[in-house]
Amino acid sequence: MTAAVDVADLVKRYPKSRHNAVDGLSFRVRRGEIFGLLGPNGAGKTTTVGILTTRIVPTSGKALIGGVDVGRDPVAAKTKVAVVPQRVNLDRSLNARQNLLFHATYHGIGRRERHSLADELLDRMGLADKARARVDDLSGGQSQRLMIARALIHHPEVLFLDEPSTGLDPQARLFLHDRIGDLRSAGITVVLTTHDMDEAQKLSDRVGIVDHGRMLTVDTPNELIRSLPGSGTVDATVHPNGTAAEKITGMLSEIPGVQRVEDLGPPAGTEATERIRLRLYVDGEAGPLLGPVAARLQERAVAVTDLALGSASLEDVFIELTGRDLR
Amino acid sequence: MTTTARSVRAFAAVLGRDVFVTGRELPSFLAQVLVQPVALLFIFGKVLGQLGYTQPGYAQILLPGMIALNAFLVALQNTSFPLVLDFSYSREIEDRLLAPLPITWVAVEKMLFGALRGLFAALLMFPIGLLMLGSVAWELSGLPFAVLCMVLGSLAGGAVGLTVGAAVPPRRINIMFAVILAPLIFTGASQFPWAQLEDLRWFQVVCAFNPLTYVSEGMRGALLPGIPHMPPWVCVLALVLACLIFGALGIGFFLRRALD
Numbered sequence: 001m002t003a004a005v006d007v008a009d010l011v012k013r014y015p016k017s018r019h020n021a022v023d024g025l026s027f028r029v030r031r032g033e034i035f036g037l038l039g040p041n042g043a044g045k046t047t048t049v050g051i052l053t054t055r056i057v058p059t060s061g062k063a064l065i066g067g068v069d070v071g072r073d074p075v076a077a078k079t080k081v082a083v084v085p086q087r088v089n090l091d092r093s094l095n096a097r098q099n100l101l102f103h104a105t106y107h108g109i110g111r112r113e114r115h116s117l118a119d120e121l122l123d124r125m126g127l128a129d130k131a132r133a134r135v136d137d138l139s140g141g142q143s144q145r146l147m148i149a150r151a152l153i154h155h156p157e158v159l160f161l162d163e164p165s166t167g168l169d170p171q172a173r174l175f176l177h178d179r180i181g182d183l184r185s186a187g188i189t190v191v192l193t194t195h196d197m198d199e200a201q202k203l204s205d206r207v208g209i210v211d212h213g214r215m216l217t218v219d220t221p222n223e224l225i226r227s228l229p230g231s232g233t234v235d236a237t238v239h240p241n242g243t244a245a246e247k248i249t250g251m252l253s254e255i256p257g258v259q260r261v262e263d264l265g266p267p268a269g270t271e272a273t274e275r276i277r278l279r280l281y282v283d284g285e286a287g288p289l290l291g292p293v294a295a296r297l298q299e300r301a302v303a304v305t306d307l308a309l310g311s312a313s314l315e316d317v318f319i320e321l322t323g324r325d326l327r
Numbered sequence: 328m329t330t331t332a333r334s335v336r337a338f339a340a341v342l343g344r345d346v347f348v349t350g351r352e353l354p355s356f357l358a359q360v361l362v363q364p365v366a367l368l369f370i371f372g373k374v375l376g377q378l379g380y381t382q383p384g385y386a387q388i389l390l391p392g393m394i395a396l397n398a399f400l401v402a403l404q405n406t407s408f409p410l411v412l413d414f415s416y417s418r419e420i421e422d423r424l425l426a427p428l429p430i431t432w433v434a435v436e437k438m439l440f441g442a443l444r445g446l447f448a449a450l451l452m453f454p455i456g457l458l459m460l461g462s463v464a465w466e467l468s469g470l471p472f473a474v475l476c477m478v479l480g481s482l483a484g485g486a487v488g489l490t491v492g493a494a495v496p497p498r499r500i501n502i503m504f505a506v507i508l509a510p511l512i513f514t515g516a517s518q519f520p521w522a523q524l525e526d527l528r529w530f531q532v533v534c535a536f537n538p539l540t541y542v543s544e545g546m547r548g549a550l551l552p553g554i555p556h557m558p559p560w561v562c563v564l565a566l567v568l569a570c571l572i573f574g575a576l577g578i579g580f581f582l583r584r585a586l587d
Contacts, residue, residue, distance in 0.1 A: 014587065047587075053425065056587040075330045078427045089418035093348040102347075105340040106426035108333060150422075 002067040004158050004189035005029035005052060010061035012047050012213075021047045023213030024061070029158070034180065034190045036204030036221075038197070038314075040322050044213040045193045049160050052191075053083050066157045079107065082151035086163045088143045090135045096146050097122060097131040100153050107154035114153065121149035124182075126175065141172035148179065158189045165199055177203060197315040207314070211322045224317045232286030234293055236278045237267065237306035245276050248302060255292050257283050275305065286310075337428040338436055345440045360401045360448035361455070364393045368459060371518065387464060390456040391473070391550050392517030394449050395542035398477045399484040400512065402445025406437055406488025407495070407503070414584050415497030424585050434581035437492075438485040438574065445481035469549030472559060476549070479566035480542030486570050487538065489577030493584050515539025520547060522555035538569040 005028065012022040022044045029035040039045045050056035051063050054074040063070045070077040091099050097118055104114035122128050125145040130138060138146060144164065151159055161180070165173045180203055183190050194200050200207055201221045208218040217224065240248060249261040264277040282289055286309050297304050349356055372386035413420035423433050457463060495503055514530075514537045521544050524531035534540045541562040548556030 050587060055424065055585070073330070075334055075427050075429060078425055079333070081425075083421075083425060085418075085421070087418060089421045091344075091419050091422060092417060093351070093419075094344075102340070102344045103422060103426075105343065106337050106423070106428075108336045108340075108427070 003028040003064070004031045004033070004066060005035070005191060006062070006064040006067075007048070007052070008062040010048065010051065010063055011059045012044075012051060012056060013059045020059070020213050022051070022058075025210065025213060025215055027208050027215050027218055029189055029191060031157075031189055032184065032187045033205045034184055034192060034203055036200035036207035037191055037193045037210060038195075038200055038207055038318060039210035041195075043210045043322075045210055046162070047213075048210070049083075049162065049191070049193060052158075053081050053160060054078055079154070080157045081160065082154065082156035082158070083160045084144070084147045084151050084162065084164065086166060088135075088140075088147065090138075090143060090146060090150070092135050094135070095131070096127060096133050096135065096138065099135065099146060100150055103150045104153045109154060117153050118149075121153055125149045125179065141168050141176075144168070144172075145176070145179075148176075152183075152188075156188065158191060159183065161190060161192045163194055163196075164192065165194075165196060173199075197313065197318060201314040209318060209321050216321045221314050225312050225314060228312050228317050228320055232282045232284070233310040233312060234280040234282060234286050234289055235306075235308045235310045236280065236293065236297070236304060237275060238278065238297060239275055239303035239305055240273065241301055241303060243300060243302055245272065248276070248297075248300075249278060251296060251300060252278065252280060252293065255289065255296060257289055257292075259283055279310070281312075334428040334432060337426045338432050341423050341426060341428070341433065341436050342440060345436075346443075349444065356444070357451075359404075360397065360444070361451060364397050364452060365455060365459075367396075367518075368393050368456060372460060386460050387551060388520060388547065388554060389518060390452075390460060390463060391546040392515075392519075392543045393456065394452040394477065395480055395539065395546050396512065396515060396517040397452050398445045398449035398480040399515065399539045399542050400445070400508070401448035402441045402481045402484030403488035403491070403511070404441075404508070405444040406441030406485045407492030408500075410437060410489070410492030410581075411495055411497055411500050411503075414493070420585075430582060430585050431578055433585070434489060434493075434578045437581075438482070438489045438577065440485075441488050442478075442481040442485035445484050446478060449477050449481065465550040466552050469552065472549040473546045476542050476545035476562060476566070479563065479570065480539070480545075483538045483542070483566050483569040483573065486573035486577055490573050490580055493577060493580035511537055511539060516543040520544075520554050520556060522557060538566060538573075541565040541569075 008026045010022050010025040011020055013020045025044065025048060037045050047056055051058045052065060052070060054070050054077055058071055065077050066080045068077045068080060091102065094102060100118040100121060101114055104117065122131050125148060127142060127145055130142060165176055168176065180190060192200065192203060204221060206218060206220050207224065209216045238248065245263055249263055252258060252261045259281040262279045264279055266272045266275050267277055280293065290307060294304055294307060368389060372389045375381045376386055424430060491507060514534045516534055517539060521531065521534055521540055544557040545559060545562030547554055548559060
């Protein structure tokens with residue numbers, strides 16, 4: 001079976017730029033999958049999505065949607081994709097329902113079908129009472145749901161969602177997550193670009209992490225977290241009693257099973273001489289290390305005020321791969 | 328379904344959307360296209376004539392020019408202004424760019440629709456002019472050629488509008504009127520017969536660069552053959568060339584804005 005999205009050795013260099021925005025990117029998205037495309041700002045996500053949705057012309061490489069080459073046959077590719085951008089781009093001259101109807105007409109959907117689809121989608125997106133509302137009168141969440149409805153009305157094979165929950169309240173966010181979950185059951189492939197790691201972890205079947213225009217890794221969120229060196233953590237808050245922080249991190253790193261120790265600094269409102277927080281990344285199970293950690297601290301007369309098990313998250317994987325530097 | 332058939336259908340739908348929206352905004356559209364030419368016609372054709380500052384018959388020269396002005400300028404404005412906004416803050420055009428038709432066709436649709444609005448605005452000037460001036464002494468056999476000039480003029484206006492709309496960055500939109508529209512209005516031979524500018528040669532040369540001159544001259548020559556005018560074939564040739572050159576230029580700029 002052909003992949004829903006097939007990208008191979010994709011390169012994009014913008015004119016007047018010294019670097020490739022996308023630099024030999026390759027990945028595949030299976031049909032019916034929810035794929036999270038993650039990466040820092042400027043990593044090349046937007047450019048990649050732009051190429052896949054025919055708006056950006058690649059410099060070289062291959063980009064296929066459902067087997068169709070987006071560069072060679074953009075018109076056919078456009079029937080297979082739909083985009084929900086981060087910024088509202090609804091047609092302000094039309095009301096909510098007309099936005100759906102005209103979009104369906106562009107895509108050649110017959111009169112009767114588009115009317116029933118429009119009503120059904122408005123209903124599903126919780127916008128039934130907003131059918132005749134002007135676009136300018138919709139809230140941020142409503143506009144976004146309308147854009148999702150618009151994207152779905154022409155039966156796309158692949159739906160691109162760009163930062164879908166930015167600026168939404170928790171209710172709207174949950175509603176959106178449920179609707180995205182529905183798409184999986186409907187067999188629609190979703191490519192999600194987001195900075196929200198919890199969202200990516202919750203929604204995605206697999207995630208790909210991009211940086212500097214290259215794919216760093218692709219796997220299920222759980223597998224990525226498990227593969228992180230030191231995927232289990234022990235969080236400790238200690239009273240140094242005069243011992244330097246570096247010394248404490250040093251002696252804890254010597255404990256067998258501890259990968260590395262990170263100094264998280266003093267808790268809010270306290271001085272480093274009073275209290276510091278440490279995170280220990282461990283190789284295997286974190287539980288059995290609680291005893292040795294407590295014992296070692298005790299030996300050196302460092303008072304423990306809190307000791308807890310933590311687990312790594314997708315964010316830790318992301319930071320591990322792309323670094324802490326600001327972009 | 329073949330790609331071409333699909334694209335044709337999408338093209339018709341996109342054009343249908345623009346016509347639908349115009350229908351809904353008819354009063355504001357009419358105000359936009361009629362106030363200026365009617366005011367010009369009223370002041371120069373009626374008021375100045377009655378006060379004795381213009382020669383009798385000047386209103387007759389003015390009316391074909393005002394029709395030409397409307398065809399060209401309304402087409403230009405209705406293509407360029409929405410485009411500048413579409414590409415900047417509203418982003419509405421993205422929906423059309425993602426419809427299943429080549430992006431070139433979206434550009435052509437914008438141009439064609441602007442031309443249709445220009446043509447409509449020009450046609451409206453016929454009855455309004457007749458009402459205002461009381462009577463016109465037109466050579467009716469010249470009407471088909473005048474209509475041809477009007478159609479070509481609208482298309483040329485749409486083509487220039489596409490070029491301007493896709494080339495002008497949104498933060499420059501406020502100076503667009505001053506540096507582009509105003510000169511086009513006054514160098515287009517719509518208020519004076521171009522052929523009589525012999526004593527103002529430099530201005531005559533300047534006017535020859537404005538496509539509107541050929542619409543005005545073509546229409547005036549057909550409807551008022553007694554007034555000195557350019558040969559009709561020159562008008563048609565110049566307008567066809569303007570459509571082709573600005574059409575190609577506009578599509579080029581449009582593609583540059585729509586595709587990265």
